[in-house]
Amino acid sequence: MYSEMQKYEIWLATIPGIGATHYFELVEHFGSAQAVFNEYRAGSYPLGEKTEAALLKARSPQRVDALAQRLEQRGLQALTFSHPHYPEILKSIDDPPCLLYAIGDTSLLGRPSIAMVGSRRATRYGKEMAFELAQDLAATGAVIVSGMARGIDSCSHRGALAAEGKTIAVLGCGVDVVYPPENQELYDEIAKKGLLISEYLPGAEPLGNHFPARNRIISGLSTAVILVEAGERSGALHTLNFALEQGREVFALPGNINSPNSAGTNRMIRDGAHMLLEFTDVLDELGWSYTPKAPEAAKSSGDQPHPATNPEEKQVLALLESGEFNREELAAQVDCSAQKLNTTLTMLELRGIIKQSSGGIYHL
Known part of the structure; x- marks a missing residue:
């Protein structure tokens, strides 16, 4: 349920042409979004002809209530600037969004967060490290924050979920839109176990200009940003530029100096980013306490040697315990879709539990 104040804030933020700049100017000038609704008259504040017409047309009590009701019916949350779960850390950036749409656990926005970004066309090394x-x-x-893009972003989210940890995906489209489409299962899992957010209207398509703007939110939500792998012109470098402007700590993972896939990360290290060799480097630099991992105890013969996180992984591992199989042989015996099997095999490989030899043969 939304308070009356929040209903008017949603109303003002969703008027075509308003945007964050006009939103904050109007609220400052009139005192509140509700005051804008009650007091705005033609010419009372310079908005431009089209935006002013849109505001006047939208000014009806029915619309104010209908917007909030529609969000609730669709299972979406709207975090206005006054909402208790709107993150304080994001309010500190130069151009915070005036409204965030969300699916999932919005309380995660108040927890210590680290962003992880990198190339969509990541190498195996980059994916494994992410x-x-x-x-x-x-x-x-x-809390791991990323953008649910292909490559480094997706692997970062999956790593957090594999640890039964928390992750936030900041989308460059409507929060109810799955992009890229092959991430449907990842989207669904984050919705259940983490948080999906977007500043764009529900249903908004993933337009190219949305993603650079999205990146300022990824860094804005986070205490530190890690660049895992990126080429010289990778869009992930924009996130680091935002992070530097916002006063966030910036880390980069070194890569092969002869690999164009690591040119961006290596340059960032040269230009002053913290070199990241292990995850504790981030925690130590931030001064965050943590419990070091105890040495792994030797497993008894009765222990499960290959921990699985879902039924599909259990089926794959049970088969590979008995021998080697190619993808087609596994598909014939594992009860899941081809897409799910591909994801399962990739995640097991990334975690070092299974290996793929020449000819596409999988084994432990």
């Missing part, structure tokens, strides 16, 4: 770093950091209680 998964492992996110898994280790999430296990200490840090």
Whole structure:
């Protein structure tokens, strides 16, 4: 349920042409969003002809109530600037969004967070490191923030979830839109166990200009930003630029100096980013306490040697315990879709539990 004040804030923020700049100017000038609704008259504040017409047309009590009701019916949350779960850390940036749409646990926005970003066309090394770093950091209680894009973003979210930790996906489309479409299962899992947020209207398409703006929110939500792997012109570098402007700590993972996939990360280290060699480097730099991992005890013969996180992984591992299989043979015996099997095999490989030899043969 929304308070009356929040209903008017949702109303004002969703008027076409208003945007965050006009929103904050109007609220400052009139005193509140409700005062804008009650007191705005043509010419009373310079908005431009089209935006002013849109505001006057939208000014009806029925619309104010209908907007809030529609969000509730669709299972969406709207976090206005006055909402108790709107993150204080995000309010401190130069251009915070005036409204965030959310699906999931909005209380995560108040917890210590670390952003992880990188190339969509990541190498195996980059994917493995993103998964492992996110898994280790999430296990200490840090919330992992990323953009649910292909490559480094997706592996970062999956690593956090594999640790039974928490993760936030900041989308460059409507919060109810799955992009990229192959991330449907990841989207669903984050919705249940983490948080999806967006500043764009529900249903908004993933337009190219949305993603650079989205990046300022990824860094704005986080105490530190990690660049896992990125080429010289990777869009992930925009997130680091935002992070530096916002006063966040910036870390980069070194890579092969001859690899164009690591040119961006290596340059950031040269230019002053903290070099990241293990996850504790981040925690130590931030001064966050954590419990070091105890040495792994030797497993007895009765212990499960290959921990599985879901039924599909259990089926795959049970088969591989008895021998080697190719993808087609596994597909014939594992009860899941082809897409789910691909994801399962990738995650097991990234965690180092299974291996794939030449010819596409999987084994432990």
